[in-house]
Amino acid sequence: xxxxxxxxxxxxxxxxxxxxxxxxxxxxxxxxxxxxxxxxxxxxxxxxxxxxxxxxxxxxxxxxxxxxxxxxxxxxxxxxxxxxxxxxxxxxxxxxxxxxxxxxxxxxxxxxxxxxxxxxxxxxxxxxxxxxxxxxxxxxxxxxxxxxxxxxxxxxxxxxxxxxxxxxxxxxxxxxxxxxxxxxxxxxxxxxxxxxxxxxxxxxxxxxxxxxxxxxxxxxxxxxxxxxxxx
Numbered sequence: 001x002x003x004x005x006x007x008x009x010x011x012x013x014x015x016x017x018x019x020x021x022x023x024x025x026x027x028x029x030x031x032x033x034x035x036x037x038x039x040x041x042x043x044x045x046x047x048x049x050x051x052x053x054x055x056x057x058x059x060x061x062x063x064x065x066x067x068x069x070x071x072x073x074x075x076x077x078x079x080x081x082x083x084x085x086x087x088x089x090x091x092x093x094x095x096x097x098x099x100x101x102x103x104x105x106x107x108x109x110x111x112x113x114x115x116x117x118x119x120x121x122x123x124x125x126x127x128x129x130x131x132x133x134x135x136x137x138x139x140x141x142x143x144x145x146x147x148x149x150x151x152x153x154x155x156x157x158x159x160x161x162x163x164x165x166x167x168x169x170x171x172x173x174x175x176x177x178x179x180x181x182x183x184x185x186x187x188x189x190x191x192x193x194x195x196x197x198x199x200x201x202x203x204x205x206x207x208x209x210x211x212x213x214x215x216x217x218x219x220x221x222x223x224x225x226x227x228x229x230x231x
Contacts (some may be wrong), residue, residue: 001080004226005163006072007181008085008092008215011170011195015066015216016091018059038145042113046138050129053141057107057125060089068169068194068215069095071223078227079165084156086171086178088143101159103152103178109142116151153177157184165190167222170215173199194218 035041036052073096075081083092083100088107092100110127112118114137131139144150160166161184168191173179183203185191191208193199194215201208211218 002164003080003082003162004075004165004167005160006075006081006083006167006169007160007171008072008083008087008169009171009175010087012066012068012085012215012219013087013089013091014170015068015214016063018063018089018091019056033146037143038147040147042140042145047129049141050127053107053143054126056088057122057127060107061125063089063091065091065095066216068219069097071220072169073097075223075226078230082159084159084181086175101152101156103144103150103156105141105143107141107143110139111142112137113140150177156181160184161186163189165192165226167192167194167219168199169194169219171195171199172197173201173203179203192222194222 031052035045036049042049069091072083072092076098081097081099083097084103085092085100086103088102088105090106090108108122109119110122110131111120112133112135114135118133118135119142120133127139127141133139160181163185166185166189168182173182179200180203185206187206189206191204191206192211193201193208194211194213196212196214211222213221
């Protein structure tokens with residue numbers, strides 16, 4: 001059974017209506033990175049950081065997976081599929097994908113400020129400012145802030161390196177180190193990019209097919225072709 005790795009970015013979540021960070025009207029137009037998404041911000045203004053992620057979590061609870069999420073999950077019926085995502089939402093899981101690695105953390109989880117390995121789910125959307133972990137430390141969003149290491153990066157390299165087919169969806173390939181994952185694609189792998197724009201594919205060495213569609217239209221189209229080619 002061929003192994004497909006799907007590497008997804010904000011463009012997939014945007015199709016469900018979630019606000020993205022880098023669009024002109026995205027979240028960074030309303031907030032400064034330095035104020036809500038750095039370790040220093042958490043120390044300087046904990047209330048604002050907690051409020052920011054509470055709002056994002058509340059938005060997520062009213063959001064549904066879109067056709068791209070559903071099509072990616074459908075691949076599991078025919079291929080060995082793993083999803084590597086830059087997104088912190090759970091829409092892949094809700095659509096039915098069973099193997100999802102979140103590079104930048106997960107919105108519906110919190111972790112101890114003292115022990116990064118002590119991770120707990122959050123019920124509902126609201127984290128209280130003084131919520132504490134079992135070790136007594138304050139809880140923080142389970143999000144990789146700017147300036148922090150990406151703990152799942154090495155694991156993601158292993159996954160991408162085993163792909164027979166790599167599908168890149170909804171990412172500009174501009175956020176590092178995640179964008180450099182394409183460098184670890186094996187020489188035999190087929191590459192597909194689904195994005196209406198022009199992602200930075202300068203690091204891609206393999207032959208590549210670019211489907212210039214948004215995720216919701218392009219991914220189902222590609223999935224249908226991949227499944228049809230099995231027959």
